[in-house]
Amino acid sequence: MSSFDVVEVALGSAVAQSGTIVIDYPENRYSGSYVGYGHKIYAEGLQRHFTQDGGEISVAFTTSITITYNGATSIPANTAVMVELNRAGDDRADILAGLPGGVTPMLPYLIDLGTPDMLDAGGICEAQSDTGAHDLTINGDLASGGVVVLDVPRNVIADSGGADTAVLTVYGEDVYGQPMAESITLNGSTAVPGKKAFKKITRVAASATISNGAFLGTGDVIGLPVFLPYNTAGLVIGDFENGTFDASLDGTLTAGVQTTPTATTGDVRGTYDPGATLDGATAIQLAVFLADPTYKGVNQYAG
Template identity: 45%
Template sequence: MTFKIVETTVSSAVVTAGTFTVAYPENTSSGTFAGGNKHAAWVDTHQYLYTAAAGEISLSFGASEITVTYNGSTTIAAGSRINAQLDILGSDDQAPGAFELPIATVPLDVYLIDLGAPVTADPNGVAESQTVTGVGTAFDLDGILVSGGEAIMDAPRALVGAWTNTAVITITGEDVYGNVMVEVSASGTGHTGTKAFKKVTEVTTSATITGASVGTLDVLGLPAYIGSAAYVLAELEDGAAAVAGTLVLGVNTTPTGTTGDVRGTYDPNTGADGSTSFKLLVVLPDPANRGIDQFAG
């Protein structure tokens, strides 16, 4: 990652959900910061670094200035000095061997993402068809993927659910890096998830439901943040060029229970069967970027 620092002093107090503006650093514009998600703001009177990844601030890049929305709970006093740290998508310019690049130039490295040979999707691999009674009641995790009370996927995958009676289900688990994550369905009788779970630890319901099951889809989670479809150079199936699958870009705004995956997902054109391997040839401006923080409830 590469950062630009700009300082401002707020002339009036900034309350929760209030805003302040900062000027663009020299030789930059809104396009300079497209795709960056590690923005932060140091407030001297708080002695605290507020980050966009944690949802403590959000930034809007306008034509002539940057508007920062403050989501902290403690009012920023008038006269406070703020240093805004603006993230430019790309490799760490402080890494060993780094050198000064020309203006408006970002290094890009090519990587091969190996998604393995995932097993066939199982629509009830997390929870077999069952009745779940009462608000907040947990499903019995009894699918074929369950061991020790937790469903563990062979690869991070999106989930699917079906049930009778209108309800909202809440799925809690972990991503491929062990970070807690939560997904919430819409109110209805089914759910097609967009977040890639490596582990499911709990599924609860908002109402009594019958015939309820939860399992996996062919939608595979990416290990690194992909912010543009143009960064995917090739899709490979068993080492050969593949028919295009479906790429969903990583979420770059404060996540909720209903937003997509923070790194992105890939649904191969060929269904997973436990033997077909899938790989993506990609450019990663920031290979260490694992996306913004997961929504954990």
């Protein structure tokens, strides 16, 4: 678990939507003291919390701390606001005892990504055309009853047999059963990979006519079960391929998205594109340092 600091401030003026609250750092704290997620404010007059993870606030750490308020109801002047700032590291006294200021405990973790199957270009939707806005039929090799449950959480790839430019919006769930959606614009016969890791796909909607047979399949970008706040080599130890450690990390890590998710932003926890060819037989594991292995990212965009 991460630890946190609490700062209380009385608003000198009302804060409307997109307005800001600026506070100083607590004593002996600086921008590096805090992680990029999990921050909250509590507005006493409104009797409720506003969270970064829910997209209700955003927080920027520069020479001071700037909180941008995204709520629909203005916070009145003179309201007492409690700001809860999420720090990196564990809040256990036995770990923190004796640590000098600015030192954050981070522990190594091994993330098991399974043995992902090989790519299947039409595994979700086989090539199909139709006029106007319409739903594609989920009828690929991986489909059962109009639904696809993937072997591991992974991205999808959209393609077409010709000059189609419709937007495909994919609906489904993540590995925790949370609804999610992603929009991918077709680029003719050039495959377009998605960024988000789906575990289940329940609907694929096209924004316009498809004339050349659009199809949807699986990609080789694997979703992570926990939030990865970085892709820095020093904090990522390496990966294992069938138990063989590779410190060079020949795959590509993408950190989790912390801005308010949309239909086109990346995965809320982060992804890994292994260097090994996925074949259903190669086990992939990732060794990383994490300050908070319980955090699963901001809420998904569900459409």
